[in-house]
Amino acid sequence: MSQRRIIPVGAGICTSCRKKLSVDVTDDYKAAVIQDIESFKDIVNRNLNKAAELYCYQTANTFGESTNDPDSQSLISSQSSEPLLSQNHHSDWEEENKTPLEKFNAAMKILDRNFPCLNSQLNLPWRCISKSSNSYYMKIIMKSIHLILDYITPVQTESVKKDICRKMLSEAEEDEDNVDEMTESLIASYLKQDNRVVQIQILSLFADKFTKEKLLELIPGITIFKIDAARRHAALTYPGQVISPPTIIRPRLSMPKVLHFLEFISCPSYHQAVGYGSKTLTLSSGAEIKIPKVVRNILASRLVNSYMQYCREESEYQCLSRATLFKILKVCVASQKRNMHGLNNITSEGMKAVDVLQRLISKLQVFGLSHEVSACLESLLAHVNQHLKFEMKSHIESKSLCADHCSIYSLSDPKCDEFRSACSHKHEQYCDECSATCKLDTALIEAFESPTSQPGKPIV
Known part of the structure; x- marks a missing residue:
């Protein structure tokens, strides 16, 4: 009551609030509340009396009685008009407060x-x-x-x-054709800008309001790419938001890693110095260095793959990224090998031998070799050719547990003691890639001796 707030009848009041109310309520306030209660009782009693009189009048009319008392008639009329007024007022209030x-x-x-x-x-x-x-x-x-x-x-x-x-x-x-003054001002400011980033920032303010065809018509020189970029910027950030270009940090290359890669690609297995001619290497400082003409006998992609495989095998060495390795190869001056004659006769003769074997497999088909066996032989021949040309170089070591990889064991002559050396280790490992050559040899001999004996047997 002291706060002048209405609470539901019967609502509970906590003990602390009850104590505060008992302290805050004064005698004058209690007297005023008692007076209000008495006035409310008088109003209720008067309404009850009026209701009783109205009930008596209605009862008298029901039994055929009539009255000529003007006071009672005025009372009845007032009582009958009050519900109608209150009902009309209530309906108006409901209509006004409807959502x-x-x-x-x-x-x-x-x-x-x-x-x-x-x-x-x-x-x-x-x-x-x-x-x-x-x-x-x-x-x-x-x-x-x-x-x-x-x-x-x-x-x-x-x-x-x-x-x-x-x-x-x-x-x-x-409505679409109409362009307001604000849009015209934005188009004018777009045309005055020379910076592409600022143009996309301005275009993002109204790019979604028009179609692409309408924007191409309104703005001369605009492209579909700029419209898509402006709409993407408005959707991801906010229309008109300042575009801050990302900061690109280029870390310095680790010189030990660069030297490690240069040492690998300088191996004679991948590069050969030509006996004639020279090239000029221009450094970033402007200095020029003349170097002998070098021929690279392997593709750049194969060279990078071989180096990355070598790093993984060597205790998982963390090398440079693939893109950086390609950039280093692009800077290194070297000619690409196109003809093997005169540069590497061994490889040239090996390629001729592969062609002879290829023609031999085709000839065996005429004498009854099945198509499945010939296809397996050609696939195995191509695999051996690629391995001997590119992958075999990275497998060879001076001391290896695999007999096909050990250079001491492979170059030793079993008949001549002067050209033979004993290995201090045992050859206990086995390489599937290197042993494919022996498999090819055995399969070709079997196919040559009896081409029609086993027509459906695949070559592994």
Whole structure:
């Protein structure tokens, strides 16, 4: 009561609040409350008396009695008019306090009792709602339009609806064609800018308001790429947000790693110095160094793959990135090998031998070798050719547990003691790639001796 707040009847009051109220309430306030209670009792008693008199009058009329008392007639008229006034006042208050949703549902129920009630108004953007919500609101809208047209033009609903659609489409096209002053100012500022980043920042303010065809028409020299970039910027950040280009930090290369890679590619297995000619190497400082002409007998991609495989095998050495390795190879001056004659006769003779074997496999097909066996032989021959040309170089070591990789064991002559050396280790390992040559040799001998004996047996 001291706070002048209304609480429900029967609501509980905590002990602390009850103590505060008992302390705060003064005697004058208690006397005023008692007086208000007495006044409320008098009003209730008067209303009860009036109600009793009205009941007596209605009872007398029911039994055929009449009264000529003017006071009673005035009392009855006042009592009968008061409910009507209060009812009218209550209905007006309800109408004024109805929400737009309630007004819409009430109006639609007046037109059609079976019209479905609208559960909620749409507050989210139309493009952001789900498919189910879109279909629900479209259903309510279409039913409302049809219902109103049935009342206004009950016979010509379809024709009127077509005219309304044409009118709305024409108005929408006119709105799209109209360019306000703010958009014209933005287009003018866009054309004055020379910086591409600032142009995208300005274009993001109005890129979503027009179609791409309209933007190409309004802004001379604009491209589809700029429109897409502006819309992407508006969607990811905010229209007109300042575009800060990302800071690109280029770390310095580790010189030990660079030297490790240069040492690997300088191996005679991958480079050969030509006995004639020279090239000039220009450094970043401007100095020029003349170096002998070098020929690289392997592709750059194969060289990078071999180096990365070598680093993984050597205790997982962390080498430079693949792109950096390609850039270093691009800077290193070297000619690409195109003809093996005169540079590496061993490789040239090996390539001739592979061609002879290829023709031999084709000839065996004429004498009855099956197509499956010949295909397996050709696949195995191609695999051995690639291994001997590119991968075998990285497998060879001076001391290796694999007999095919050990250079001491491979170069030792078993018949001549002067050209033979004993290995201090055992050859216990086995390499599938290097042993493919022996498999090819055995398979070719078997196919040559009996081409038709095992027509369906695949070569492993």
